[in-house]
Amino acid sequence: MSQPAVLAFDVFGTVVDWYRPVCAEVRRHCPQVDADAFTLAWRAGYQPAMRRVMSGELPWMTVDELHLLILRELLQRFQVDGLEEETIARLNGVWHRLDPWPDSVEGLRRLKSKYMICTLSNGNIGLLANMARHAGLPWDCILSAEIFRAYKPDPATYLGVAGIFRLAPGEVMMVAAHQDDLAAARACGLKTAYIERPEEYGPRRPKDVSDNGLNTFHAGSLVSLADMLGV
Amino acid sequence: MSQPAVLAFDVFGTVVDWYRPVCAEVRRHCPQVDADAFTLAWRAGYQPAMRRVMSGELPWMTVDELHLLILRELLQRFQVDGLEEETIARLNGVWHRLDPWPDSVEGLRRLKSKYMICTLSNGNIGLLANMARHAGLPWDCILSAEIFRAYKPDPATYLGVAGIFRLAPGEVMMVAAHQDDLAAARACGLKTAYIERPEEYGPRRPKDVSDNGLNTFHAGSLVSLADMLGV
Numbered sequence: 246m247s248q249p250a251v252l253a254f255d256v257f258g259t260v261v262d263w264y265r266p267v268c269a270e271v272r273r274h275c276p277q278v279d280a281d282a283f284t285l286a287w288r289a290g291y292q293p294a295m296r297r298v299m300s301g302e303l304p305w306m307t308v309d310e311l312h313l314l315i316l317r318e319l320l321q322r323f324q325v326d327g328l329e330e331e332t333i334a335r336l337n338g339v340w341h342r343l344d345p346w347p348d349s350v351e352g353l354r355r356l357k358s359k360y361m362i363c364t365l366s367n368g369n370i371g372l373l374a375n376m377a378r379h380a381g382l383p384w385d386c387i388l389s390a391e392i393f394r395a396y397k398p399d400p401a402t403y404l405g406v407a408g409i410f411r412l413a414p415g416e417v418m419m420v421a422a423h424q425d426d427l428a429a430a431r432a433c434g435l436k437t438a439y440i441e442r443p444e445e446y447g448p449r450r451p452k453d454v455s456d457n458g459l460n461t462f463h464a465g466s467l468v469s470l471a472d473m474l475g476v
Numbered sequence: 477m478s479q480p481a482v483l484a485f486d487v488f489g490t491v492v493d494w495y496r497p498v499c500a501e502v503r504r505h506c507p508q509v510d511a512d513a514f515t516l517a518w519r520a521g522y523q524p525a526m527r528r529v530m531s532g533e534l535p536w537m538t539v540d541e542l543h544l545l546i547l548r549e550l551l552q553r554f555q556v557d558g559l560e561e562e563t564i565a566r567l568n569g570v571w572h573r574l575d576p577w578p579d580s581v582e583g584l585r586r587l588k589s590k591y592m593i594c595t596l597s598n599g600n601i602g603l604l605a606n607m608a609r610h611a612g613l614p615w616d617c618i619l620s621a622e623i624f625r626a627y628k629p630d631p632a633t634y635l636g637v638a639g640i641f642r643l644a645p646g647e648v649m650m651v652a653a654h655q656d657d658l659a660a661a662r663a664c665g666l667k668t669a670y671i672e673r674p675e676e677y678g679p680r681r682p683k684d685v686s687d688n689g690l691n692t693f694h695a696g697s698l699v700s701l702a703d704m705l706g707v
Contacts, residue, residue: 289558306533309642359603371641374617386605386618409622410602411540 247415249436251262252356253365253388253406255397255421256373258445260353261343261380263288270339270445272334278323280445290315295367295396307369307391311332313337340368341375346442350381352467359476363388365406367396380435397430407435418461420470427460438462438470478646480667483587484596484619484637486628486652486680487604489676491584491698492574492611494519501570505563509554512678517553519652521546526598526627538622544568572597572606577673581612583698590707594619596637596650598627628659638666649692651701658691669693669701 257263264284271280271287294311297303306314316337320328328336356362363386364373373387388406395401407414414434421427422442431437438461441454456463464470488494495515501602502511502518524543537545542695551559559567594617595604604618608650619637626632636650639643645665653673662668667691672685687694695701 289662363605369640370619370623374641378592385609386601388601392623394603402561403562409600410605475640 248416249360249418250412250416251363251406251410252418252420252438253324253363253403253435254353255419255423255426256364256366256368256376257340257343258442259420259422259440260349260382261345262444263340263343263378264445264447266343267339270336270342273323274328274336275282275320275323278325283319283323285446286319287312287315290318291367299331299396299399305394307372308340308367309369309372341372343376345380345382346466348466348468350383352469352471355471355476356467356474357383357385359474361385361410363406365397366390367401369402397426400429400433403433403435413418420467423457424453424457431459436461438464440467440470441465480591481647481650482592482594482637482641483644483651483669484594484598484634484666485584485647486650486657487595487597487599487607487653488571488574489673490651491580491613492572492576493675494574495676495678499571501567501573505559506551506556510557514550514554515552516677518543518546521549530627530630536625538603539571539598540568540600540603543571552667559684565598572603573618576611576613577666577696577697577699579699581614583700583702584614584701585590586707587698587705588614588616590639590705592616594637596628596633597621608659611640626655629666631664634661634664634666651698655690662690666691667697671698671701672696 254260267287268280268284271283274330288346294315297315298306353362362382362384366373367390368389370387371387373389378386388409390396390402393401393405404414407417413437418436418438419427419430420438420440422440427437443451443454445452461475462470464473485491498518499511499515502514509687529537531626545629554614573601584593593615595615596619597604598621600622601618601620604620619640621627621633622637624632634650635645638648646667649669651669651671653671653676658668658670672683674685676683693701693704695704
C-alpha cells in the first residue's frame with residue numbers, strides 16, 4: 246500500500262470529547278435542565294443547521310454562529326429564561342474548550358513525527374485554534390470548512406485538503422470516529438482510518454464501533470493508529 | 477496600553493531567512509549563474525507578480541505558482557538551458573525549506589506561552605505548513621493570503637485575522653521586518669511590532685532597520701520582543 250503524506254483529522258468526537266465538557270457547562274449555567282438531554286439536543290441540532298446553510302436557506306455561518314443559533318432555540322425549548330448575553334456567549338464558547346480523549350495528545354505527537362497532521366473539521370478556524378491551545382493538540386495546520394466555504398461531507402472539503410498540499414487524494418488519509426465522514430472521504434479517493442470512540446455520546450450510551458471492513462485502518466485509539474503505522 | 481490577544485507574523489524575512497537558503501539552492505542547480513543576483517531578482521519579482529494578480533491581469537495564483545512563473549522567466553533571462561522539470565520543481569520548492577533566524581524558534585515559543593501566534597503571510601498554506609515542519613516553527617495556526625483570496629497589503633488580510641478570531645483590530649498585533657506591511661496593518665487599526673533583520677538581503681547588503689517611531693514595538697529580534705512583552 247502507498248503511504249499517505251497527510252493525515253486529516255475530524256475533531257469533535259474523534260480527537261476531543263464533546264459530551265462531558267458540554268454537559269458540565271450546561272449544568273453550571275442551567276442547573277434546572279436535564280443537562281444530558283440538552284447536550285445531546287445541542288449536538289443533534291448541528292447537522293440540520295449545516296444542511297440549512299448548504300441548501301442556501303441560511304447564509305454562510307461559522308460553527309460558532311450555528312452553535313449560538315441552536316443554543317438560543319434550546320434555551321427557549323427547555324424554558325431557560327433570563328440568562329445574560331455574557332453567560333450565553335460563555336456557554337456557547339464551551340465548544341472551544343473541549344478536552345482531548347486520553348490517547349489523543351500522545352497519538353498526535355507520534356503521528357506528527359512522520360506525517361503532516363491537520364484538522365479537517367466543520368469547526369471554524371478560531372474555534373479550532375483556541376481548542377488546540379486548551380487541549381494541547383500539536384497540529385501542523387488547521388484546515389476547516391471555513392476555508393473551503395463548504396461543510397463536510399461536501400467533496401470540496403476532502404479534495405480541498407489534497408489541493409492545499411498539491412497531493413493526489415490517495416496521498417491524504419481522513420481520520421474520524423464517524424463512518425459517514427469516512428465514506429464521503431473514500432468516495433473522493435482518500436484513504437480512511439476509523440477510530441473507535443464508544444463513549445462519544447456519554448458513558449451510559451455506548452456507540453456501535455464495529456469494523457465495517459471498508460476503511461484502510463480501524464483503530465481503537467490514535468495511539469493504536471500510530472502503532473499500526475509504525476511511528 | 478491594552479494588550480493584544482493574537483500576534484500575526486509576516487514570515488519571509490521576518491521569521492525565516494530566505495536569502496541564504498535560496499542562494500545555496502540556486503548555486504547547487506545552476507552553478508553557472510551569479511547566485512546572488514539570481515536570488516535577489518527572484519525575490520524582487522514577487523511584488524510585481526502579486527500586483528498582476530490583484531489587478532486581475534493574472535488569475536488567482538498561490539505563491540508557489542508565482543514563484544514558478546518568475547523562476548521560468550529568470551532561467552531564460554540568465555540563459556540557463558536544459559534543466560529538467562523535476563529539478564525546476566525542486567528548485568522552486570526551496571521556498572518551503574527556508575531556515576529560521578537564530579532567535580526565531582525560541583522567540584516564538586516564549587510568545588506562544590501567552591499569545592495566540594499565527595502567520596499572516598502571502599505564502600500559501602501548504603508552503604507555510606511544510607516550512608513550519610522544516611524550521612520547527614510552533615504556530616498555533618497558519619493564516620495566509622490563500623484564505624482571504626487577497627495578498628497583503630490588502631486590508632482584507634489584516635482585518636481577516638481579526639475576523640477569524642472575532643477580535644477588534646486593535647487586539648491583533650502584526651509582527652514584521654517590513655515597514656510597508658506594518659503601515660498597512662496600522663491603517664486597519666492593528667498594533668504593530670517591527671523586527672530588525674539587517675541581513676535580510678544578505679550579509680553584504682545591510683538593510684536600514686532604524687526605528688521610524690510609528691510602531692507599537694521596535695525590537696532587535698523575536699526574543700527581544702518576548703522580553704518587551706514580559707513573557
